[in-house]
Each structure stands twice: as C-alpha cells, then as structure tokens.
Amino acid sequence: MDFAVIAANFKFLIVQGFLGVGAFAGGTLRLAVPAIVLGFALGIVVGLARLARAPWIRVPATLYVEFFRGVPLVMVIFWMWFVIPQLLRLPIPEYGVALTAFVIFEAAYFGEIVRAGVQSVARGQVEAATAVGLTQTQTMRYVVLPQALRNMAPSLVTQMIVLFKDTSLASIIGYVDLTKAAQIVNNREIKPFELYLFIAVVYWICTYSMSSVARRLERRAA
Amino acid sequence: MNYRFNWSVLWSGQSGHWLLQGLLTTLEISALAWVLAVFLGILSGALRTAPFRPLRALATFYVEFFRNVPLLVWMFFWYFGVPPLLPRGVQDWLFGHGLEFWAAMVALGVYHGARFSEVIRSGIQSIPRTQFEASMAMGLTTFQAYRLVILPIAIRLIVPPATNESLNLLKNSSVALTISVAELTFQTRQIETYTAKAIEALTAGTLIYLVLCVSIATVMTRLERRFAIPGMIARVGAG
Numbered sequence: 001m002d003f004a005v006i007a008a009n010f011k012f013l014i015v016q017g018f019l020g021v022g023a024f025a026g027g028t029l030r031l032a033v034p035a036i037v038l039g040f041a042l043g044i045v046v047g048l049a050r051l052a053r054a055p056w057i058r059v060p061a062t063l064y065v066e067f068f069r070g071v072p073l074v075m076v077i078f079w080m081w082f083v084i085p086q087l088l089r090l091p092i093p094e095y096g097v098a099l100t101a102f103v104i105f106e107a108a109y110f111g112e113i114v115r116a117g118v119q120s121v122a123r124g125q126v127e128a129a130t131a132v133g134l135t136q137t138q139t140m141r142y143v144v145l146p147q148a149l150r151n152m153a154p155s156l157v158t159q160m161i162v163l164f165k166d167t168s169l170a171s172i173i174g175y176v177d178l179t180k181a182a183q184i185v186n187n188r189e190i191k192p193f194e195l196y197l198f199i200a201v202v203y204w205i206c207t208y209s210m211s212s213v214a215r216r217l218e219r220r221a222a
Numbered sequence: 223m224n225y226r227f228n229w230s231v232l233w234s235g236q237s238g239h240w241l242l243q244g245l246l247t248t249l250e251i252s253a254l255a256w257v258l259a260v261f262l263g264i265l266s267g268a269l270r271t272a273p274f275r276p277l278r279a280l281a282t283f284y285v286e287f288f289r290n291v292p293l294l295v296w297m298f299f300w301y302f303g304v305p306p307l308l309p310r311g312v313q314d315w316l317f318g319h320g321l322e323f324w325a326a327m328v329a330l331g332v333y334h335g336a337r338f339s340e341v342i343r344s345g346i347q348s349i350p351r352t353q354f355e356a357s358m359a360m361g362l363t364t365f366q367a368y369r370l371v372i373l374p375i376a377i378r379l380i381v382p383p384a385t386n387e388s389l390n391l392l393k394n395s396s397v398a399l400t401i402s403v404a405e406l407t408f409q410t411r412q413i414e415t416y417t418a419k420a421i422e423a424l425t426a427g428t429l430i431y432l433v434l435c436v437s438i439a440t441v442m443t444r445l446e447r448r449f450a451i452p453g454m455i456a457r458v459g460a461g
Binding site (some may be wrong): 019066067069070071072073074075078079082083087102161164166167168169171172182183186192193194195196197199203204207208211 | 348
C-alpha cells in the first residue's frame with residue numbers, strides 16, 4: 001500500500017476533480033450544486049403539477065414522475081448524450097449534457113418529496129387561508145409551502161445526498177469529476193486500491209456532513 | 223431534426239439476441255446481489271443492536287460508510303482495487319470466471335446491503351414498544367410475541383420501502399456497464415455502436431427497464447393491499 005500517490009496527485013484530484021477549478025471543464029461540486037438547485041426548482045413545479053385539479057396538468061406530471069422513477073439514471077444520461085446534439089444540431093459539452101440529465105431525472109424524485117410535503121400540511125390550514133380571503137396562489141405561497149418545506153426538509157436533504165453521489169456517473173460520458181480524475185491518475189500510476197479508497201473517503205466526508213444536517217433537521221421537526 | 227428512424231435494426235441482425243442476453247445478465251446480477259444485500263442488511267441490522275460494543279461500531283461503520291459513497295466508486299474499487307490484494311490462486315480463478323461480473327455483484331450487494339440495513343432498522347423502530355408489552359401482558363412468551371405480533375407487523379411495514387430499494391438495486395445494476403459487464407444498458411450501447419441508431423437502441427433498453435420496474439411495483443402493491451391489516455397501517459406515500 002502506497003498512499004504517496006495521493007499526495008503527489010492531491011492538487012489534480014481535489015482542485016480539478018472535486019472543485020472544478022483548472023484546465024479541464026470539470027469538477028464534482030461545479031456540477032452538483034447547480035444540479036441540486038435546478039433539480040429542486042423543477043421538482044417544485046412537477047410536485048405541484050401532480051396535485052393540480054386539472055387532468056391535463058396532473059396526468060402528464062404523473063407520467064413524467066413514473067417514467068423517470070422506472071428508468072436507470074445511466075440510461076437517461078445516454079439519452080441526453082445522443083438526443084440533445086441531434087435536437088440542437090450542435091455539439092454540447094459534457095457539462096451541459098450531464099447537468100440536463102441530472103436536473104430532468106432528479107426533478108421526478110424531488111417532485112414526489114414536494115408532493116408528500118404539501119399533502120402533509122393539514123387541510124384546515126388551506127380552509128383557514130381561504131376563509132381569511134387569500135387567493136389560491138397566496139395560500140400556496142404564504143401558508144402551505146412554508147410549512148411543507150419544513151416537513152419535507154429531512155427527505156429533501158437525503159435526496160440531495162443521492163444526487164451528490166449520482167454526479168459520479170457524469171464520468172461515464174467523459175466529464176472530469178472526482179471519479180474521472182481518479183481514473184485518469186490511476187491510468188498513469190496503477191494504484192487503484194489507494195486512489196478509489198481515497199475518493200470514497202472524500203465523497204463520504206461530504207455526504208456524511210450532509211446527513212448530519214438532515215438528522216439535526218429531523219430532530220427539530222420532531 | 224434530420225434523424226432517419228430505422229426501427230428494424232432492433233430485430234434484424236444480432237440486436238434481439240443481445241437485448242435478451244443483456245436482460246438475462248441484468249436479472250442474474252440483480253438477483254445474486256439482492257440475496258447478498260438482504261443477508262448483509264439483516265446481519266448488520268442485528269449487529270447494530272448487539273450488546274457488544276465493537277460489533278455495534280463495526281456494523282454502524284459498514285452502514286454509514288458504504289451507503290454514503292457513490293456506487294460507481296465501489297464498482298471501480300471492487301473491480302480494480304481489490305483483486306490485486308487477493309492470493310494468486312484466487313486471482314487466477316477470478317480472471318478465468320468473469321471477474322467483472324463478480325466484482326459488480328459484490329459492489330451492488332455490499333452497497334445495497336447498507337441501504338437495506340437502514341430500511342429494516344427504521345421498520346423495526348416504527349413498531350411501538352407497547353405492542354411488545356401488551357403481548358407480554360397477554361401472557362405470550364417472547365418467542366410467541368415475536369412470531370405472532372411483532373414480525374407480522376414488521377414485515378408489512380418493511381415490504382413497501384424494501385420493494386422500493388429492490389427496484390433501486392435493479393436500476394443501479396446498469397452502473398455495472400462501467401466495468402464492462404454485458405448487462406442491459408451495455409447491450410443497448412452495443413447495438414448503438416454497431417448500427418449507429420441511438421434512439422432506437424435506447425428506446426428498446428428504456429422500455430425493458432420500464433416494463434420490469436412497473437410490473438414488479440404493481441405486483442408488490444397488490445400484495446401489500448391483499449395482506450394489509452384493516453385500519454392498522456396506512457400506506458405511507460409511494461416515495
């Protein structure tokens with residue numbers, strides 16, 4: 001076992017692969033942060049659409065969720081990889097392809113969390129808001145969503161952890177994230193045990209700190 | 223979009239054969255990994271309640287470390303990282319018997335074992351302690367209380383999230399293509415490489431996954447309804 005390989009390539013692995021600052025257009029964080037923000041934003045739309053009364057909004061949203069929850073993420077990434085350049089008729093960098101795939105895929109999961117969160121708000125709250133004279137949009141914005149957000153916080157963080165781990169799959173279309181960076185170093189140094197164990201620990205530190213936040217939120221919600 | 227569809231690539235040539243082979247490999251690897259995952263999940267779940275501290279710490283470490291690291295990293299770890307550390311004889315045997323298949327199976331099983339452990343633990347924790355106390359008060363022995371009261375409730379509580387997790391395992395088996403296991407996604411890519419018909423190939427693969435997942439989910443929902451205790455357990459969301 002020879003962990004000197006980590007020290008020698010530390011800068012490439014962390015600065016380039018993990019943070020995404022450097023010569024390659026890569027980085028785990030540079031992909032994960034926008035994917036989480038945009039995926040959640042689209043997830044709110046999908047989740048609310050699933051609760052809509054009008055069937056022409058509700059049914060497509062339900063199909064969207066059921067479709068993406070029944071298909072592996074790897075498949076969705078390949079779809080985007082082949083289909084986006086065909087549609088736009090121009091080459092798209094791996095970053096754009098990966099980000100689109102994650103946002104579209106994870107929005108289905110975020111949507112389910114949002115739906116469950118909204119449904120967890122007591123019905124009397126909506127009735128009271130209507131009685132006070134708020135419009136439907138106002139009720140959603142000022143009464144339902146703030147409470148729903150608090151209820152869904154723990155599962156939201158869990159899903160963010162899942163998404164964070166999933167960004168490693170961007171490496172299969174050549175995006176230089178932490179996993180790809182380790183692969184590149186390994187091709188040169190042939191130290192797979194040390195390298196993959198090291199990036200496992202880096203991923204673990206991130207996800208574990210996220211899950212301690214989730215646990216604190218859960219305790220506060222309880 | 224100036225794409226020329228040619229759906230016949232899916233049934234002419236070798237495509238059909240590849241898809242079938244891919245589907246079989248996916249099912250095979252998922253089934254084996256599922257058995258390993260359930261075994262590890264129950265074992266680590268039990269060890270986390272053990273009265274001996276190092277055992278508890280070991281089980282907690284296993285669950286927290288393995289489920290919080292991407293599956294892809296585990297695939298590379300088990301495929302590239304572990305075999306060189308094994309004894310010569312074992313290595314030779316593995317290289318002759320489809321190393322990538324076994325590495326992917328272990329990666330999937332160990333990763334999902336940690337996740338199953340959490341599913342089982344939260345299921346057991348959600349049974350009120352009073353159920354057990356009430357059984358004792360009724361004069362049941364501990365064994366009877368488990369067999370007649372706790373387990374029938376626990377299994378009904380655990381089955382829905384465990385089904386979800388099993389479907390995740392099935393879908394995650396697609397990650398095995400990164401270490402060139404010839405499962406369904408791998409074969410879909412192969413058809414694309416040979417015929418240059420990406421949309422047709424991806425549609426075929428996607429539909430197979432979709433049909434698999436939706437039919438398993440439907441069967442399990444039926445079973446849950448069939449065996450639900452009226453008024454006892456409300457089905458908690460589909461997520």
